[in-house]
Amino acid sequence: MKLTKYTHSCVRLENEGKTLVLDPGGFSEVEKALDGSDYIFITHVHPDHFDSERVIAFLKENPEVPLYAPQAVIDEVSKELPEAKVQLADAKETIELEGFTLKTYGGQHALIHPLVPTIDNVGVLVNDNVFHPGDSFTVPHGIQAKTLLAPIHAPWNKMSEVIDFVISVRAPQVYPIHDSLLADNGRNLIETQVTNLTADYGVTYAHLDPEESVEL
Template identity: 55%
Template structure:
């Protein structure tokens, strides 16, 4: 299975000529990520994860793409691209998408501030392998994750929480997401800590540049 990282939280997963894309947002190369996609999964409605204008425009021209997302996103797609097949998802579900097996977890965005209402956020696990938490640090239960996508920097997180998330999931390998707002200095600080702590608990953290691919 081939995983390609795009800017911030967008990833593209390819397996046996099928393509699944997660979270093409405003910082991401939306059209490139979605090219030839069969399935689009969106964790939540924030624009850095769902660029409504560009994604809906693409879907209107490519109605063959099937969309799975929380209600706030699903409703926008239904209105903007009515010919697209859209499924509303919540946490604690399991379903098949072609040759991909998907499980969902969580259901709520991480707390930004007590005076800011939280929104729906659904984390996705693909093929018992790749776990994309969106904007949450929900630890998937009852299974062993192989590949963890780690939100390493966000207005709602601190490094202690990020490290605890990595060592709680205990995936074999971890790659960064949600890193579109930091420069090389910030990456160095965050990633050195995550690398060191991950190694203590059996997780190999690897930096992955936007546009680069790995086999997982």
């Protein structure tokens, strides 16, 4: 399976001739990520994970492509494009697609502040390999992910929580997501600490630049 990281939390996965795009948000190269895609999965409705204008424009041009997401995303898409192929993605589900098996976890966005209402967020494990938590520190239960996409910086997290999350998931390979608000100095600091402090737990952390690909 081929993984391509785009800016922030958008990831493109290719397997057996099929393409799945996760979280094509407003900070990402949405058109490039979605080009030729067969499926879209969105973890939650926040615009840095779901660029509604560009995703809906893509779905208008590609009406055969299904979108899987929590209800708030489905409501927004259906309002603008009633004929879109949308399917609710709740936690603790298994979704079988050609080339991909999706298992969902969690259900709630991490707390930003007590004054900010929480929303639905669904983490997704793809092919028992790649875990994208969206905006949460949900640890998938009943299975150990092989590859973790770790949100290394956000208004709702701090570095110690990122490190504890990476250790808890215990995936052998970790790549960063949710990093577009970081300047280079801040990114280097966080990545160095995550690399050094999780290595004793069997974790290998590796940086990916936007549009860089790896084979899993």
